[in-house]
Amino acid sequence: MKRFFQFLFMPCEGYTELISASMDTDLTRLDRCAVRIHATFCKGCRQYRKQIMQLRIMLRSVDEKMPCIESMQLDDQARSRLLNALNQEMSNDNRPVDDAD
Amino acid sequence: MKTMKKMTTSIPLRHIKSKKVLECDLLKRADYDIEAVGVDQENDADRPCVNEKILDPARWVEDNGDALYRFAFVRLGNPHDAEEAVQECLLAALHGGESFASRSLERTWLLGILKHKIIDSIRRAARQRSPKGIQPDARFNSFSDKGFWQQAPQRWHEDPSVAIQRKEFGPVLLDCLSKLPKSMADAIILRELNQLPSDEVCQTLGISSQTLWQRLHRARLGLRRCLELNWFDRGSKEG
Structure with missing residues (x-):
């Protein structure tokens, strides 16, 4: 009985928990109903769901869509550190020549 | 333009008795399905990469350094960790002994290695942090x-997918991610x-599904709110 009332009068906090969970796992049929009912009456939560879904799509496209930003590029010092590390490793790597086959 | 067949290293890897064997195994599993990012499709993608990469690390850094760094920076949030991840990636790749028919395939391969290095970095940091329960945090209430x-x-x-293409949005997004507690951001x-699928995230961070879902829930609430405050409600103010 208690569960039934929780289901009927689920506040927004509960709704957002369920929406978030639905993005990672399957909801029970009861929870799916509760979500639908709540969304019918609550504009804020409808916005929330829409925005969360949009954010998911956006985050998945970050690597392709985000334009080049200077602060996210290697500066000259970083470049030379990387080159030094690679050169170091290559010279440490002076093993005997590959035995082909 | 000659196209090169993909060659594998001539040393049978199982015969190399060093920890480098483990790196090479890792490389064999590197994901090939990541889209190449930031490649100049018109000019570079199909140009063959000859074995020169073994002898020319400068070209590697030149061609791929920025893209790799950015990939790492977005995920790790600070220059030091990002650079470290890129360095580990390139060092591991050095022992990979692969060469590719095109630069875009090479980029894809390098990104696969980098992904694993980033996950390792996140896993290490997560294990080192003292585990505490989910604290209710006033900021996220x-x-x-x-x-x-x-x-x-x-x-x-x-729409956020439009916003992401604006130059000013990237820093706002990264800033909002950095404002999340590390456990939630990870x-x-x-x-x-x-x-990553949920169970892999749980494995990486060493947490249960319940904990993960709680963290994701709070992270989504917090991130959404931060982006709304700093970007998405500007439109209404500006009219």
Whole structure:
């Protein structure tokens, strides 16, 4: 009985928990109903769901869509550190020549 | 333009008795399905890469350094960790002994290695952090005691997928990610940016599914709110 009332009068906090969970796992049929009912009456939560879904799509496209930003590029010092590390490793790597086959 | 067949290293890897064997095994599993990013499709993608990479690390850094660094920086949040991840990636790749028919395939391969290095970095940091329970945090308290919105989500003036293409948005996004507690940020980065399935995220972070879902929930609330405050409700103010 208690569960039934929780289901009927689920506040927004509960709704957002369920929406978030639905993005990672399957909801029970009861929870799916509760979500639908709540969304019918609550504009804020409808916005929330829409925005969360949009954010998911956006985050998945970050690597392709985000334009080049200077602060996210290697500066000259970083470049030379990387080159030094690679050169170091290559010279440490002076093993005997590959035995082909 | 000659196309090169993909060659594998001539040393049978199982015969090399060093820890480098493990690196090579890792490389064999590197994901090939990551889209190459930031490659100049018109000019570079199909140009064959001869074995020169073994002898020319400068070209590697030149061609791929920025893209790799950015990939790492978005996920790790600070220059030091990002550079370290890129360095580990390139050093591992050095022992990979692969060469590719095109630069875009090479980029894809390098990104695969980098992904693993980033996950390792996140895993290490997560294990080192002292485990604490989910603390209720006032900053992230979006709801009243009764469970209703303190401030209901408003209509956004722009779709996030449009916003991401604006130059000014990137820093705002990264800033909002950095404002999340690290445990929450890791969860959302692994789940949404890297698109790992839930159970893999749990394994990486060493947490249960319940804990993960709680962290993701709070991260989504916090990130959404931060982006709304700093970007998406500007439109209504500017009219």
